[in-house]
Amino acid sequence: MPRRITAPRLPGPAQLPVLGWQLRALKMLADPLAFFTSMHQRYGEISTTTPRAPKHVFVFGPKYQREMFGRPQSFIADAFRELRMPPRSGMARLTQGLLKLNGDPHRRHRGLMQPAFHSRAVAQHHKAIVEVTEEELDRFQVGEVRRIDHDLSRLMLRIGMRTLFDVAETDDVDRLNGLMERLLASATAPTTLLLPLDVPGMSYRRTLRAADQLDSAIREIIVAKRENPGEDIISMLIAARDDQGQGLTEDELVGEAYTSFCHDSSASALTWTLLMLDQHPQVRNDLCDELEAELGGAPAEAADFDRLPLLDRVLKETLRLFPPASMGLRYAAEDCTLGPYGIPRDTTLFFSSYVSHRLPEVFTDPLDFRPDRWTGASLDSYGYLPFGAGPHSCLGRAFALLEMKIVLSILLQRFRLPVVDGTRIDRKIKISLVPDHGLPVTVAAPGRDRQLAAVTGSVREAVDLV
Ligand code: HEM
Structure with a gap:
């Protein structure tokens, strides 16, 4: 009753x-x-x-x-x-991953996954994160205008693939990347939710097909990793066992791999961080001074984080005003x-x-x-919750902070990225909270200045700008 x-x-x-x-x-x-x-x-x-x-x-x-x-x-x-x-x-x-589970099944899966996402374990991925970031930034040319939001999405996706699956071959990365993008684009189309019809031409059908292909691609990786384990997260999840000696089944691994693949949020957080630094030149200059003094051109490592308090505060404040989730x-x-x-x-x-x-x-x-x-x-923790709260709070928090701090430390020491003057910035939820029309920046040599771009759009309701 x-x-x-x-x-x-x-x-x-x-x-x-x-x-x-x-x-x-x-x-x-x-x-x-x-x-x-x-x-x-x-x-x-x-x-x-x-x-x-x-x-x-x-x-x-x-x-x-x-x-x-x-x-x-x-x-x-x-x-x-x-x-x-x-x-x-x-x-x-x-x-069917963690975000769909509750009670005992959730506790069991989370317990099996926790060691792979512990801050000590994620620090092992430092080298991979630095390598991928430097490769991507090598494509930047001083003087050009770039959609930095696109660049950051691609970068974070590549970091995700490398650390989760150890997929490094360009063809494999592009294939998985393409499948992921197709799935996200069709799954978030309003017609998918409103008209779930599995008939030609409908976004719902495209979503199901893209999901089938991604499911098969992840499954192939799991089968290969069972035979030949690596240092990646999926190998750790395959090897994890509970008190009864039981691990995750292949279907469960597919669901958890997909759930853990949310590097989209880190790309969103970094995009807003670059906008906030552009709009607050004093903070940007102070942060560049901190990075130069403590790192002298090198990428940040987890052991450096205590000596980079402003980097930490800038991210905290950006995650407050623009929480990706x-x-x-x-x-x-x-x-x-x-x-x-x-x-x-x-x-x-x-x-x-x-x-x-x-x-x-x-x-x-x-x-x-x-x-x-x-x-x-x-x-x-219930008033400030960019990483959520309670039993479902973000399992990838330590990973996200590590990758964001490393990427920012490299990016800000290599380039200055002034936002293009007159850019319109509207906040929009597309899975993560993003600037609707992206963030165009000019690639410039590093250095300090007091310039900031004039920006319009609904971002001005979200934060007080000069
Ligand atoms: C700035 C980046 C990120 C933000 C802001 C973020 C935020 C969140 C939030 C708010 C939740 C809770 C959702 C809810 O309660 O409904 C969550 C859950 C989760 N996040 Fe993240 N996330 C980020 C990056 C990552 C990364 C990089 C990973 C993986 C490496 C990850 C893995 C997960 C997982 C597995 C869950 C589900 C936890 C559970 O249900 O027990 N996240 N995240």
Whole structure:
């Protein structure tokens, strides 16, 4: 028998007569971050679009996020729940990783995977990260204009492939790269969600086909690595055993390999970092001084990080203002409560680090980019959560910080990358939070200056710029 809920009504708008919540759902799909911001401004830390019968609940800020993440048996993760997919398809196998698991199966998989993502283990990938970064940057010519967001995506994808699968041959990298790009492009098309029809010409069909091919490609790598293990992450996952001596099955390995392949977030974080440095020349110059003094031209290593406090603060502050995973979902697994409010089973709960990181009661002058706010600051892990919180918090955090710090240390010592004057920058969620039309920069020799580009677009709502 479901528990009877006697609880106050969640804050939210009066019911519209017909198609009320559907209209609001469309508004949310069109620009989720603007929608969440307005829900927070109007109704506060917790709200719904349908107070009489909550379907969608919005949770912002430490108070309710702490409770939601602290009760994972009531508020479960179920990534890709909205995407209909045939049960034995490549897409179903690719998406069955950690972010779809809860309870004991989640704990078991995470326990098996943790050693490969521990900071000591990821530090072993330093050489590979440096090599790939230098190869990619060798293609930059002083004086040219480049879409640095594209460059960073390619770079992070290559680092991911090298460290996860030890795929280094250009043909293999390009093939996997192409499959990944095709899958992401078709899977994120609105028609895939709205018209899941497996017929020619539909993006849903393209998604299923690309997923089948990627599933086979990852499987081939797993079979080869079983025979011939390497230093890569997938070899560690293949070898991992639990207390009962059991490892992950081949299907489970495919799902976890795909889940661990989210280097897209690191590319997004680095793109926003370069924009923030362009817009804050004093911070950029100070950071270049720090890198030069401590590294003298060499790439940063994990052992250097303690001597690079500004690098750390710049990344923290960028991840605050532009968290790549700017929103997330949980589902109520049972009739339950959050604070005093009743939450019916199957309610979708939306949370947003983008909104939570802008609460003035948590961060003073929240729209200022001020890396120094992190000097000596202690973090409330439910108020600042670029890497999530609770049992599903990012397993790749140490890896992401390592790769971002190494790449930035090389990039900023080799080049100055002023943003092209007059660039329009609109924030957009495309899996990660990215500048919608990209970030064009001019490649220049390293050096200090006080120039900053004039930029327009919705980025000016996201951060106070001069
Ligand atoms: C700046 C870069 C990154 C950011 C901001 C980020 C952020 C996140 C967030 C917010 C979550 C939690 C999602 C949720 O609660 O629904 C997550 C989960 C996860 N991330 Fe990351 N991530 C980053 C890079 C990476 C990298 C490089 C890897 C792999 C090497 C990785 C692997 C994972 C995995 C496996 C999970 C699922 C954990 C679980 O469900 O137990 N992430 N990440």
